[in-house]
Amino acid sequence: MKILNHLINLFYPQVCAACGSLLMKGEETVCLSCRYLLPKTHYENNAENPLAQSFWGQVNFHAVTSEFFFSKTGKVQHLLHQLKYQGNRDAGFFLGQQIGESIKNAELFQGIDYLVPIPLHPKKEHIRGYNQSYVIAQGIEDKTRIPIAKDCLYRKVFTSTQTKKSREERWDNVKEIFDINNHQKLIGKHILLIDDVLTTGATLLAAERAALAPLPSQQFYYRMRRPFRQCAKCEILADSPRRFCQKRPGFAPGPSTYEKREDFLRKTWKSILKCENNRHIMTNCM
Numbered sequence: 279m280k281i282l283n284h285l286i287n288l289f290y291p292q293v294c295a296a297c298g299s300l301l302m303k304g305e306e307t308v309c310l311s312c313r314y315l316l317p318k319t320h321y322e323n324n325a326e327n328p329l330a331q332s333f334w335g336q337v338n339f340h341a342v343t344s345e346f347f348f349s350k351t352g353k354v355q356h357l358l359h360q361l362k363y364q365g366n367r368d369a370g371f372f373l374g375q376q377i378g379e380s381i382k383n384a385e386l387f388q389g390i391d392y393l394v395p396i397p398l399h400p401k402k403e404h405i406r407g408y409n410q411s412y413v414i415a416q417g418i419e420d421k422t423r424i425p426i427a428k429d430c431l432y433r434k435v436f437t438s439t440q441t442k443k444s445r446e447e448r449w450d451n452v453k454e455i456f457d458i459n460n461h462q463k464l465i466g467k468h469i470l471l472i473d474d475v476l477t478t479g480a481t482l483l484a485a486e487r488a489a490l491a492p493l494p495s496q497q498f499y500y501r502m503r504r505p506f507r508q509c510a511k512c513e514i515l516a517d518s519p520r521r522f523c524q525k526r527p528g529f530a531p532g533p534s535t536y537e538k539r540e541d542f543l544r545k546t547w548k549s550i551l552k553c554e555n556n557r558h559i560m561t562n563c564m
Contacts, residue, residue, distance in 0.1 A: 294308055295356065295366055295372070296308050296356050297312050307368045307372045312353050315353065316346055316354065316376070317352070318347075319343070319344050319346065319347055322343040322381050323384055323386070327342070327343070329343065329476065336483060337487065338486070338490060339486065340386070340468075343386075343387075345373070346376075357369045357373060361373070361410050361474070362406070362474070367408060367413050371417040373414050374413065374417015374421075375417040375418070375420055375421050377417070377418050377472075378417060378419070378421025378422045381418075381422065382421055382422045387470070389468050390469065390470045391469060392424065392463075392467055392468075392469045392470070393426045393470050393472060394431050395412040395414065395415040395472045396431070396472065396485055397412075397431055397432050397456070398411075399435070399437070400433075401436050402436065411473055412426070414472055424470070427464070429460070430459055431456055431457075431485060432457060432458075434455060437455055456487075469489065471486060473485075
C-alpha cells in the first residue's frame with residue numbers, strides 16, 4: 279500500500295492549495311507554514327469591527343465577521359482561486375473549517391440554528407459543478423455541528439460576475455435576485471449567512487432582505503437622511519413631526535438632541551440589537 283501511495287504521489291503530487299509547495303507527510307490541503315501565515319482578522323470577537331460598522335443602519339443583523347484579510351497574489355486569493363476556478367473543493371472545506379474553529383466558541387456567534395450559504399444560480403452552479411459557499415458551509419458544519427439549510431434561499435435571477443464591477447454596478451447587479459423557498463423554516467430562527475468574499479456587501483444585503491421578507495414586522499431599517507427627533511410623550515424617535523408617536527418597526531429609544539450621524543447610528547443600532555430576538559448573522563471568508 280505504501281508503494282502504491284508513493285507511486286500516486288509521484289505522478290499526482292499533493293501540493294498546498296495556498297502556495298503550491300509539496301505537502302509533507304501528515305499535511306492536508308494547506309501546508310503548516312501557510313496555516314501559520316494566513317492573515318486572520320479575529321473579527322468574530324469584536325462586535326464593532328469594520329465590517330459590522332459598514333452594515334450599520336442598512337439591515338437587521340446581530341454580528342458580522344470575516345475570517346481572513348484579502349490581498350492580491352496572497353495566500354487567501356490562491357485558496358479562493360483553487361476553490362472557484364480549479365475545482366478544488368478541499369480548499370473550500372478547509373476555509374469553512376477555519377471559520378468554524380473561530381466562531382464555535384465566540385460569544386457573538388452562539389445559538390445559531392441554521393447555516394445558509396449564498397446560492398448560485400442553477401445555470402452557474404451547473405457550469406462550476408458546485409456552489410463554493412455551500413462547500414465552505416460544509417466545513418463550518420464539520421466544526422460546529424450546525425445544520426445547513428441548503429434549499430431555503432435560492433437565486434432566481436442569473437447575473438454576471440461581480441469581479442470587475444464598480445460599487446454601484448454591484449448593487450444593481452444583485453438587486454432582488456434572491457427569494458425564499460421555505461418561509462416557515464426560517465421564522466424565529468437565528469441564521470448564519472455564508473459567502474466566500476465580501477467587497478461591498480451587496481450580495482449579503484440582498485440575501486438578508488430576502489430572508490427577512492416573510493417577517494416584515496421584524497425588519498429594522500434606518501435612513502439617516504435627516505435629523506431624528508424624540509417624542510416627549512412616548513419617547514419614540516421619528517424622522518419627521520408627522521410620524522411622532524407611531525410605534526412602528528425602525529423606531530427605538532434615543533437621545534432628545536441632535537447628534538453626529540455616526541454616534542447616533544451606533545447607539546441606536548446597539549439598542550435595536552439588544553432587544554431583537556430574531557437575530558441574523560453574516561460571515562464570509564474575507
